[in-house]
Amino acid sequence: MKRILVTGGAGFLGSHLCERLLKEGNDIVCLDNFFTGSKKNISHLMGHPHFELIRHDITNPIYLEVDEIYNLACPASPVHYQFNPIKTIKTNVMGAINVLGIAKRTKAKIIQASTSEVYGDPDVHPQTESYWGRVNPIGIRSCYDEGKRAAECLMMDYRRQNSVNTKIVRIFNTYGPRMAVNDGRVVSNFIIQALQGKNITVYGDGNHTRSFCYCDDLIDGLIRMMNSGDDFYGPVNIGNPGEFTILQLARMVIEMTGSCSEIDFQPLPSDDPAQRKPDITLAENKLGWKPKIPLEEGLVQTIQYFRDILKT
């Protein structure tokens, strides 16, 4: 039985990861400060003999004995990571240093949850791992983008300097059940607005694109990366290459919910990337991974989830 630390384990992705790793027979330490995560996401795991919850802020050191670490602690929605940007970059940098300290001391394998945001507003499309990105270092998104880039740098330097077994996964927009109602990211915003009959807030003209991955596919990719050979450490893109404009997404959500909501065009926030789509050739070749759940199918699950929780 492996003892696995999941930082950010009470968040959207972290809770799915804890659940899946627990099902596979591992002993899970879920660490979270509940900034954007919630106890509700993991309430069904509480009381399991191999599940342990620690309320802790990863910007502070912590001493744990583990075999593997998934470092997911960090607010992921622009609304939340821009709420306290200094805290966001601290979480990324000091958080990475603290988990790398654990990995170095215990010889644990560690995966950093990085992001497609390291590519910034890309002038290479689709984005391959070899592309170094086009990030504004002083903009409102840089606390997150540059924080994640610094975390990648730390992963690579601990690998080269201290022989820590680090791995980097670059996650592209992922959605699904357990996104918080106040999360603020596009899929949950649109579904909630549609279900409540409110206007759908499309920022800009709606022609910018994103590629949406369902959470179960993403978790599968993360675990495959952890279980891959030590000679493959990434970075590797994990995402669904199906590319949609934000306007297309808005229309799909309106249609699938049967909503009478109208589209309300609002100003585009600064540095909002115009296009994003992962090249997943590396994940296919090295991990035998590709997403199985198309957007329409994942949206059905996600819409049902929000229907249920908005009723309660």
Ligand code: NAD
């Ligand atoms: P989320 O906001 O639901 O989860 C983040 C979790 O980290 C929350 O439970 C939060 O309370 C916790 N957290 C934040 N700061 C912390 C701190 N200082 N100490 C301890 N815990 C802290 O977001 P998510 O979508 O589940 O994202 C999880 C990870 O995946 C993040 O690192 C994010 O950057 C990365 N990621 C997600 C996506 C996506 O589309 N979902 C895309 C790219 C990268």
Ligand code: UDP
């Ligand atoms: N967006 C939107 N309306 C919303 C929320 C987001 O039009 O209510 C847009 C946002 O401007 C961006 C895209 O949807 O172009 C994806 O935004 P999200 O916050 O989900 O993630 P990002 O990829 O920007 O980090």
